[in-house]
Amino acid sequence: MSAFGHSHRLAAVTATGLVVLLAACGGGASTPGTAPTTGGAGTAAPVEITLWHGQVDVAQKTLDAMVADFNTSHPKIVVKTDSGGTTTDNMLEKVQAALAADAAPDISYLYGSQLAQLVATGKVADLTAEVKEPSWAWSDFWPAMQDGVVVDGKVRGIPSAIGDFAVIYNKSLLAAKGIAEPTSDWTWSDFRAVALKATDKAAGTFGTGFPVDGSEDTAVRFLYKLWQGGGDLLNADNTSATFNTPAGVTALETYRAMAVDDRSMYLDAQNAGKIEQLFNAGKIAFFVTGPWELETVTAAKIDYGTQVLPGTNGDHTTTAGTDSWVVYDHGPARKAAAATFLKWLTQPAQDARWALATGSLPLRSTTVSDPGFASFYTTYPGNDLFVKNLANAKRAKPRTTALPEVFTAVGKAVSAVLLGHGDAKAALDGAAQQANAALAGQ
Amino acid sequence: MPSPRGSRGQLRGGLRRRRRRETLEAWAFVSPAAIVVAALSLVPFAWAFVLSLRKQAFSGPSTFVGTRNYERLLTSDPAFRTAVSNTLRYTLAYVPATLFLGLVIALLLNQKVRFVGVYRTLIFVPFVASSAVTALMFGIVFDSSFGIVNAALGVVGIGPEGFFDDPDQALWALVIASLWGNVGFNVVLYLAAIQDVPLELREAASIDGANVWNTFRHVVVPQLGPVTTFLTLYQTLNALQLFDLVYAQTRGGPLDATTTVVYYVYQQAFRYFHAGYGSAAAWLLSLVILAIGVLEALLYRRRGLAGGVA
Numbered sequence: 001m002s003a004f005g006h007s008h009r010l011a012a013v014t015a016t017g018l019v020v021l022l023a024a025c026g027g028g029a030s031t032p033g034t035a036p037t038t039g040g041a042g043t044a045a046p047v048e049i050t051l052w053h054g055q056v057d058v059a060q061k062t063l064d065a066m067v068a069d070f071n072t073s074h075p076k077i078v079v080k081t082d083s084g085g086t087t088t089d090n091m092l093e094k095v096q097a098a099l100a101a102d103a104a105p106d107i108s109y110l111y112g113s114q115l116a117q118l119v120a121t122g123k124v125a126d127l128t129a130e131v132k133e134p135s136w137a138w139s140d141f142w143p144a145m146q147d148g149v150v151v152d153g154k155v156r157g158i159p160s161a162i163g164d165f166a167v168i169y170n171k172s173l174l175a176a177k178g179i180a181e182p183t184s185d186w187t188w189s190d191f192r193a194v195a196l197k198a199t200d201k202a203a204g205t206f207g208t209g210f211p212v213d214g215s216e217d218t219a220v221r222f223l224y225k226l227w228q229g230g231g232d233l234l235n236a237d238n239t240s241a242t243f244n245t246p247a248g249v250t251a252l253e254t255y256r257a258m259a260v261d262d263r264s265m266y267l268d269a270q271n272a273g274k275i276e277q278l279f280n281a282g283k284i285a286f287f288v289t290g291p292w293e294l295e296t297v298t299a300a301k302i303d304y305g306t307q308v309l310p311g312t313n314g315d316h317t318t319t320a321g322t323d324s325w326v327v328y329d330h331g332p333a334r335k336a337a338a339a340t341f342l343k344w345l346t347q348p349a350q351d352a353r354w355a356l357a358t359g360s361l362p363l364r365s366t367t368v369s370d371p372g373f374a375s376f377y378t379t380y381p382g383n384d385l386f387v388k389n390l391a392n393a394k395r396a397k398p399r400t401t402a403l404p405e406v407f408t409a410v411g412k413a414v415s416a417v418l419l420g421h422g423d424a425k426a427a428l429d430g431a432a433q434q435a436n437a438a439l440a441g442q
Numbered sequence: 443m444p445s446p447r448g449s450r451g452q453l454r455g456g457l458r459r460r461r462r463r464e465t466l467e468a469w470a471f472v473s474p475a476a477i478v479v480a481a482l483s484l485v486p487f488a489w490a491f492v493l494s495l496r497k498q499a500f501s502g503p504s505t506f507v508g509t510r511n512y513e514r515l516l517t518s519d520p521a522f523r524t525a526v527s528n529t530l531r532y533t534l535a536y537v538p539a540t541l542f543l544g545l546v547i548a549l550l551l552n553q554k555v556r557f558v559g560v561y562r563t564l565i566f567v568p569f570v571a572s573s574a575v576t577a578l579m580f581g582i583v584f585d586s587s588f589g590i591v592n593a594a595l596g597v598v599g600i601g602p603e604g605f606f607d608d609p610d611q612a613l614w615a616l617v618i619a620s621l622w623g624n625v626g627f628n629v630v631l632y633l634a635a636i637q638d639v640p641l642e643l644r645e646a647a648s649i650d651g652a653n654v655w656n657t658f659r660h661v662v663v664p665q666l667g668p669v670t671t672f673l674t675l676y677q678t679l680n681a682l683q684l685f686d687l688v689y690a691q692t693r694g695g696p697l698d699a700t701t702t703v704v705y706y707v708y709q710q711a712f713r714y715f716h717a718g719y720g721s722a723a724a725w726l727l728s729l730v731i732l733a734i735g736v737l738e739a740l741l742y743r744r745r746g747l748a749g750g751v752a
Contacts, residue, residue, distance in 0.1 A: 093712060096499075096500045096501060096715070097500070099500075099501045100500050100501045117499070117715055120499065120502050120503075121499070121500075121501045121502040122501075122502055122503070123501070123502075204587070212696065213693065213695050213696065214695055214696070214697065214698075215693075266587075267607070268607075269604075269606065269607035269608075269695060269696040270581075270606060270607065270692065270693070270695070270696075272581070274587075278587075401715075404713055404714055405714055412697060412698070415695075415696065415697060416697055419609065419696065419697065421609070421697065438714075441497075
């Protein structure tokens with residue numbers, strides 16, 4: 001009997017314990033967690049660095065093969081790969097714990113919106129000087145990624161992945177309803193009209209879907225509309241919220257009209273893939289998503305088309321998720337080795353190889369013309385629009401430690417309004433207040 | 443010549459020495475477990491208090507803020523207030539329901555019916571299943587668009603309901619999922635307690651002319667007092683610490699409708715990396731739980747049942 005009780009009672013204590021275990025390790029003596037460094041250039045022993053990639057399956061195999069090639073062609077550096085004991089989803093927590101225990105790797109994978117939080121630990125290497133070298137060809141990376149890795153004016157990561165939002169639509173569903181397919185110059189009123197026409201309550205068909213779990217997923221769909229209207233989430237120095245301006249209200253009002261007045265939006269409160277499932281079952285006419293969804297849509301044998309986001313006055317700006325490789329400072333020799341490896345890894349030849357093996361979008365605009373990239377579009381059909389659309393990913397999300405809280409505040413406000421609770425202006429004002437409190441670092 | 447006093451003194455000294463050796467031996471046996479317990483629960487518990495007085499992430503800069511984290515939690519954090527309110531409403535709905543259902547099902551399973559062993563096992567199975575399984579299953583059953591419950595309600599002309607998608611229903615849907623997962627435990631305890639009621643008492647009651655209801659009300663129920671006390675406190679503690687089902691089912695949504703205190707702590711600590719602030723919230727909850735634990739101990743002592751049932 002007590003055995004049953006024991007595990008249950010420990011739940012809260014465990015939560016407390018975890019907080020503590022991670023924090024308790026902080027600020028200890030400095031002992032490098034991985035291999036010893038060499039005395040610098042010119043010594044015989046190669047510099048050994050560790051990479052935590054968090055990748056699985058094909059991506060993991062491809063990366064391991066590429067690293068093996070690098071180690072062969074660069075005898076002075078040995079890169080050792082390790083998943084980091086986690087996937088990319090939990091890499092931030094894992095790295096935080098490793099940093100606290102002084103057991104951090106030299107390089108780890110990281111989601112873009114988490115970069116600022118990691119930089120705040122003070123243990124992320126500054127690569128600003130390195131990437132200025134012409135051999136990096138830094139300006140070849142898509143603009144959203146060049147900005148996305150900069151925190152407080154310093155380059156804190158090297159682009160590792162990008163995914164942009166565009167529209168995937170069901171061709172046969174639109175045809176059956178006599179609706180014209182969206183064109184590259186379509187507007188938000190077209191977006192609303194198509195959704196309304198495609199909605200058929202009796203048949204259980206919705207025009208489109210919107211995740212309303214109040215997460216970053218909710219917030220970014222508000223963000224590109226806000227950007228198109230000339231607004232932004234935060235002011236230039238990330239000290240106060242600016243999304244409750246008329247641009248923000250207009251953006252949210254467009255969605256509210258679709259969700260509440262038209263009822264043409266399927267609202268997914270749990271954001272557990274229901275919108276994708278409904279689309280793949282032919283119950284949703286179109287939805288905004290990234291290239292990662294193409295595989296399941298193809299597998300579901302949906303006759304689909306792709307299109308850029310609707311525009312505001314011809315501006316089709318989209319948001320893109322940008323991930324990066326982050327380097328942890330273990331002295332100049334290992335930092336230089338890490339930079340050398342990452343420069344090699346992101347060159348067009350390697351970038352193309354990675355894209356072709358994993359279906360990831362190219363990191364650099366120059367990769368698109370690399371001979372190794374030629375068969376990408378036939379191997380991964382549907383991706384051409386998403387690659388072309390990267391030119392619309394002009395802006396990066398703000399880099400601030402409070403970003404998760406800002407996204408939560410915005411996500412909840414948007415969700416509440418779409419679920420019919422409250423009006424756009426008041427909801428955004430409330431969210432701005434919460435965001436400002438988080439930014440002030442209370 | 444040694445005086446009697448002296449010899450008594452020597453005897454006492456020898457006893458003391460032997461007792462000291464026994465104490466040492468006892469500690470030698472106990473210490474491995476004691477050290478593990480101290481390292482994994484007492485030290486973190488104390489350290490969490492230290493953390494709760496600071497503003498800090500897991501690594502990086504940190505500052506001492508005194509009781510400011512606690513003040514903010516108690517006076518100016520609407521999200522925490524929502525979490526407390528959700529936790530209390532959940533507890534107030536879940537605990538009475540789990541006791542009532544547990545007793546009713548135990549009474550039903552105490553009848554002489556065929557295959558009763560099978561039914562008793564089936565009732566207990568959900569308790570053994572993990573919360574993730576419970577969450578997955580109720581996600582399917584309560585699906586607002588394609589779930590079997592909405593389909594059934596549709597037949598009788600009700601709904602469709604939102605369940606986990608509706609901020610006004612999500613918490614109650616969670617209570618139902620929890621009940622399904624945990625009521626088996628209460629059933630087993632009540633069943634054992636009912637079967638412990640001496641047959642002579644029941645016989646005496648029926649000889650005195652008591653009908654089935656009166657026997658139950660005046661003979662069986664008073665005998666169930668201790669187990670009811672235990673289950674009330676045990677399930678209250680469980681309810682106050684609800685996390686796994688929330689994490690697996692709703693992630694605190696929609697619109698914070700199912701954010702419990704422990705989920706809030708998780709969010710603060712592991713989503714926003716406010717380790718100090720999260721620790722303060724965890725400590726407030728711990729104090730409440732500690733108070734209930736003390737109450738539990740007092741109740742048992744009054745009944746002379748310390749450690750009896752638990």
